Amino acid sequence: MDKIKEAILKVALGFSLEEVTEEYDMKDGEMRLIKRKETKKDIPPDLKAAKMLIDEREYSSLSDEELEAEKQRLIRELKEQAD
Secondary structure: OOHHHHHHHHHOEEEEEEEEEEEEEEEEOOOEEEEEEEEEEOOOOOHHHHHHHHOOOOOOOOHHHHHOOOOHHHHHHHHHHHO
């Protein structure tokens, strides 16, 4: 269950990923790489995922300072998981 929460958190906060696309061609009876493209994609934060996290925890009773502290905690947690 923790992996699901971690995945939802990642999507809620947004993330970056690298995508590799390769094209091959048949030459002399062998498949050879003819083109390789690496792309970095930034996935923006997802509000539906954030709502799922909010629904799981009761944030409405927190003060602005407590909400900011929780936001910073979640960002730190995501960065630690990325390392």
